[in-house]
Amino acid sequence: MPSHRILPPLACALLLAASVVLRSQPQAPSQPVSPGRWFKGNTHTHTVNSDGDSTPDEVVRWYREHGYQFLVLTDHNYLTSVEGLNALHGANDKFLVIAGEEVTTSAESKPVHVNGLAVESLVAPPKAATIAETLQQSVDGVRAANGIPHVNHPNFGWALTAEHLAQLERTRLFEVFNGHPQVNNVGGGGAPGLEEMWDRILTGGRLMFAIAVDDAHHFKRPGDPNASGPGRGWVFVRAPRLEARAIVEALDRGDFYASTGVELAEYDGTSSGITMKVRATTWSRYRMQFIGRGGRVLTEAEGPAASYTFKGDEGYVRAKVWESNGHVAWTQPVPVGASAPK
Numbered sequence: 001m002p003s004h005r006i007l008p009p010l011a012c013a014l015l016l017a018a019s020v021v022l023r024s025q026p027q028a029p030s031q032p033v034s035p036g037r038w039f040k041g042n043t044h045t046h047t048v049n050s051d052g053d054s055t056p057d058e059v060v061r062w063y064r065e066h067g068y069q070f071l072v073l074t075d076h077n078y079l080t081s082v083e084g085l086n087a088l089h090g091a092n093d094k095f096l097v098i099a100g101e102e103v104t105t106s107a108e109s110k111p112v113h114v115n116g117l118a119v120e121s122l123v124a125p126p127k128a129a130t131i132a133e134t135l136q137q138s139v140d141g142v143r144a145a146n147g148i149p150h151v152n153h154p155n156f157g158w159a160l161t162a163e164h165l166a167q168l169e170r171t172r173l174f175e176v177f178n179g180h181p182q183v184n185n186v187g188g189g190g191a192p193g194l195e196e197m198w199d200r201i202l203t204g205g206r207l208m209f210a211i212a213v214d215d216a217h218h219f220k221r222p223g224d225p226n227a228s229g230p231g232r233g234w235v236f237v238r239a240p241r242l243e244a245r246a247i248v249e250a251l252d253r254g255d256f257y258a259s260t261g262v263e264l265a266e267y268d269g270t271s272s273g274i275t276m277k278v279r280a281t282t283w284s285r286y287r288m289q290f291i292g293r294g295g296r297v298l299t300e301a302e303g304p305a306a307s308y309t310f311k312g313d314e315g316y317v318r319a320k321v322w323e324s325n326g327h328v329a330w331t332q333p334v335p336v337g338a339s340a341p342k
Contacts (some may be wrong), residue, residue: 039242041070042234043100043251044115044152044178044213050075050102054219060089060097061232062219070237070247072100074115079122098244102152103106103141110159114138116246119147131164134252148248150174150211155184158191162200165208173251174198175258176210176330179232181225183215195330199295202316202333207341209332211235212258233260254332261327262286266305274334275307276319285324292317293300294340315339 046052047059054062056073063071068295073080082097090096101116112134116123123145126137134149138231142149150173154160176194177185187193192200194210201208212233221227235258239250250256257264266277279285288306290298293315299308308317316333335341 009235015305036238037240037242038236038238039069039247040234040236041068041072041247042214042216043072043117043150043211043231044074044102044175045071045216045230046075046102047073047080049078051240052217052219053221056080056085056092057088058231060085062096064089066231069094069232069242070096070098072098072115072117074100074102074117076102076104077122077125079119093242096244096247100147100182103138105134105138107131111157112138112159113152114142114157115150115152116142116145116147117251118244119145121145123147132167133319134274135160136163137169138167143170148173148182148252150251152196152213153178153180153183153215154197155187156182156193157181158184162192162197162204165197166201166204166206172208172254174208175213176258177212177233177328178215179213179230180215180228182219193334196295199291202318202341203293203295205339205341206335207335209251209254209256210258210330211256212260212330233258235259236263257329257331259327259329261325262321262323262329264329264331265319267331269334271305273309274319276305276321276331278304278321278323278329280304283325284327287322288315289320289322291320292336310336312337313339316341 022113040151047056079101082099085097098118101119101123103114103125105112108131123141126134128134128137139149149171152175176198185194198210214230214232215230216230218227218229235256237247237250237256239246263279265279267276286304288301290308292298314336316335318333320329321329
């Protein structure tokens with residue numbers, strides 16, 4: 001499968017590449033690992049080692065049994081060991097547990113949480129005077145531990161603004177969807193939703209990539225709408241192999257898309273535009289949007305497949321897929337033209 005990226009500057013190569021087909025399901029273990037593999041995973045979940053209700057074994061078992069290929073354990077200010085979990089549940093080319101931490105602190109009486117993916121040591125939560133300083137120090141702490149940072153649930157406690165995210169250095173990842181029932185994904189009361197924040201940041205000239213996660217805490221309260229349960233948001237990551245460093249570096253580059261239930265069958269990029277196709281279910285209908293600078297819908301199509309031809313002045317183009325039962329998928333922004341985010 002030809003290589004492609006859904007990000008610049010590296011992802012600008014996407015626009016010059018030949019057609020690319022997404023394959024979200026792993027190949028059989030006997031087949032060689034190709035550069036174009038896609039893996040389903042969750043980068044935000046909790047165990048009894050912080051405020052979850054289930055042991056690491058129970059948590060990992062749930063994701064393994066529900067079709068995921070990787071899971072990052074991110075207990076609050078605690079680095080849960082994954083060596084034994086991988087010995088028990090991991091399988092070459094099939095399933096992987098990755099070490100992580102949710103660096104958890106506060107500033108200006110607001111919660112400030114940053115995930116560290118594949119960190120090699122515990123990251124101490126910083127104590128800074130402002131939200132901006134606390135965010136940056138958390139990100140830098142994760143980088144110092146050789147991990148990949150992503151900013152969590154900006155509207156939890158109405159803590160973070162688009163301006164906070166736009167001025168961050170050394171990270172481009174934030175959660176556009178979090179499955180916890182108290183994180184205010186869609187905004188309200190005059191505060192923007194997370195997707196609107198994303199477009200403000202991109203339009204302002206800063207490139208950021210959007211993740212969907214569970215933030216699961218409760219595995220023993222199935223059906224409870226007030227519980228933070230698993231299986232609500234995830235990513236499909238394109239990586240050369242199912243290995244921790246390969247997975248998190250692909251996330252850091254933007255080689256992934258986010259979803260709450262929609263799976264893509266194809267994503268074709270050329271120098272002139274983008275073509276997409278959903279892995280459709282028989283009971284669903286689909287609506288596809290291509291979105292540019294200012295969050296403007298450039299074009300919209302009904303059905304499981306659509307394409308968009310670049311005009312050159314969009315600034316960026318990202319796609320959103322709506323499914324008739326409420327599920328969504330988001331692709332990462334492709335820069336277009338002189339006003340493209342950097």
